[in-house]
Amino acid sequence: EAGVTQFPSHSVIEKGQTVTLRCDPISGHDNLYWYRRVMGKEIKFLLHFVKESKQDESGMPNNRFLAERTGGTYSTLKVQPAELEDSGVYFCASSHRQGVMPDTQYFGPGTRLTVL
């Protein structure tokens, strides 16, 4: 079974440009999460999709970040315009079950974003 995949693995852009990150969850997983680690900080939650719906977007830092999951399969995270402080590693995770109890979140390898 393929794991969570993310594209690109690295992205270097200039301040003010736009970048779109993609995540393909494990097939059949309804839950999809975005997290990020910026320099010197812990991994922080950004948002959670259940299928195509945003279940929790409390971690999104500001309106320069837009996440979508059209069709409930892969997801994109767009940063527009990118700022220097957006540099870091962006992780995607997916999990299978819905219901009351949380289940294991499986992480992708991350996309390293560098904003110059």
Added chain:
Amino acid sequence: GESVGLHLPTLSVQEGDNSIINCAYSNSASDYFIWYKQESGKGPQFIIDIRSNMDKRQGQRVTVLLNKTVKHLSLQIAATQPGDSAVYFCAEIRRGGRRALTFGSGTRLQVQP
């Protein structure tokens, strides 16, 4: 790797010894705890989890202990191997329906051959 710029406490052990990695959590409303392992260039990899109605859970070579009284979580790795070298994170999910993981800052485990 992703840890550049992130100053982590480091635990250095000899191959074959047992390792104990500790984590303190702050929210007494957390009811699900997970340990993740992250190797350089990779995403966090699930190791073991424990729910708040338990105080111990064992896996293959790993044991997680939960002390809710002092809000402390530990990961014990038996017979540590060079392949165990990585950064280890504890994470928690807080009661109330949200699924967001709250991560700790991590501990780097270095296994000396």
